[in-house]
Amino acid sequence: MTFPEIVKTTLWDIIDEMSHSLSSFVKNPDKDFIRKRKLDFKKMMHLIISMESGSLNHELLKFFEYDSSVPTGSAFYQQRSKLSVSAFRHLLKEFNLKFPLEKFRGKYYLIACDGSEFNIARNLKDADTFHEPNGKSVSGFNMVHTISLYEVCSKRYLDLEVQPGRLKNEFQAICNLMDRYAYGASPIFIADRGFSSYNVFAHAIENNVDFLIRAKDLNVQRFLGGGTLPDKLDTTIELILTRTQSKKKHKHPEKESQYRYIGKNIAFDYLNPADISDEYLLKLRIVRVEVSDGVFENIITTLSEEDFTPDDIKYCYNLRWGIETSFRDLKHTIGATNLHSKKTEYVAFELWSKLILYNFCSIIILHVPVKSRNRKYEYQVNFSLAMKICFDFLRGVAPPNVESLISKYILPIRPDRNYARQHRVQKPISFSYRFV
Structure with missing residues (x-):
């Protein structure tokens, strides 16, 4: 059995095992998927994972190989409503565990955390996802917000939080x-400055995970007690967090300069709300590095000076960009922009399934060696085309020698190439007008 066949068999075997213990993966264990149906639990999971960008009825026709007794869209909706998001979360985790993640320095998992937005079918009545017309959209749009964990060395997604666009809370998402x-080793969470908060730092420390989180100059100045920031900085600070501004209630008056007040409306899960004199000690390392000529960035971390120098921290944080490029492949190559659902719950099903599909492709692609030759650039597999080959293989329509075919399509690695990011609203494609 070839490696791609092993990966494919492993994925389907996990779903088969899940089908024998459905209680954790359906909403009503006593009755869901009990009766025999064409769209049973296994087929529903297979179908949602392997759906392309076509209309729902077209996807059903392809999945059932154009059988005249193909289930209707209504039957699909009824069966889908029985599933729980825990089924997709469990499948992603178990699938990752079957193929060990690559470790940085043989010890660490470098886990990028970032948010992304997905436009969904327009629905003015859904106040949680609808955004009124603005400068970017004249008719308004519906959107969900996601926070993902992505292991940059293995190029794999580990977890996901899906929130209605109007109710997004990135701080709470990364804490969750x-x-x-649940992947062990020594994880290092790497996140942009939108995740810099006391509560996030405390959750990481309490869960024994390290982090690298970029912070604004203003935030670092507050941590340090004011003053102009030097061009380069590497220092460790201790802060005492409290819910009271009364100095008389401070337990360590000799450390008054280290106290930081957290207002009652600010989330912090490790101070007793019934005791305003409760205190929490937070120890952080602040590193300021030069990222380009005259441009400096601040990194808040728990990594020690002995294990990680400022250059090491700069290098690891730079790897965070891998999650940004993964979003491009997830949306446009894997097809996460062409969803088949309207409700946030079912949109989440499809987004989880796209992560599983992405990982399926990534595991196979990274197993394909690229021959080293005397060239100007080093080469890598054409990730986008390789993903399409892997996806066809999953659906059973690709040639059997998948790895050989993938190795034919390679691209030069140009490390200094960069493009300006484009910010624009993209409307979802209508359910009725799709042809894939």
Whole structure:
């Protein structure tokens, strides 16, 4: 059996095992998927994972190989409503565990955390996802917001939080992801400045995970007690967090300069709300590095000076960009922009399934060696085309020698190439007008 066949068999075997213990993966264990149907649990999971960008009825026709007794869209909706998001979360985790992640320095998992937005079918009545017309959209749009964990060395997604666009809370999302992290080793969470908060730092420390989180100059100045920031900085600070501004209630008056007040409306999960004199000690390392000529960035971390120099921290943080390029492949190559659902719950099903599909492709692609030759540039597999080959293989329509075919399509690695990011609203394609 070839490696791609092993990966494919492993994925389907996990779903088969899940089908024998459905209680954790459906909403009503006593009755869901009990009766025999064409769209049973296994087929529903297979179908949602392997759906392309066509209309729902077209996807059903392809999945059932144009059988005249193909289930209707209504039957699909009824069966889908029985599934729980825990089924997709469990499948992603178990699938990752079957193929060990690559470790940085043989010890660390470098886990990028970032948010992304997905436009969904327009629905003015859904107040949680609808955004009124603005300068970017004249008719308004519906959107969900996601926070993902992505292991940059293995190019794999580990976890996901899906929130209605109007109710997004990135601080809470990353805290939830840290709380349920279950991959062992020594994880280092790497995040942009939108995740810099006391509560996030504390959740990481309480869950024994390290982090590298970029912070604004203003935030670092507050941590340090004011003053102009030097061009380069590498220092460790201790802060005492409290809910009271009364100095008389401070337990360590000799450390008054280290106290930081957290207002009652600011989330912090490790101070007793019934005791305003409760205190929490937070120890952080602040590193300021030059990222380009005259441009400096601040990194908040728990990594020690002995294990990680400022240059090491700069290098690891730079790897965070891998999650940004993964979003491009997830949306446009894997097809996460062409969803088949309207409700946030079912949109989440499809987004989880796209992560599983992405990982399926990534595991196979990274196993394909690229021959080293005397060239100007080093070469890598054409990730986008390789993903399409892997996807066809999953659906059973690709040639059997998948790795050989993938190795034919390679691209030069140009490390200094960069492009300006484009910010624009993209409307979702209508359910009725799709042809893939």
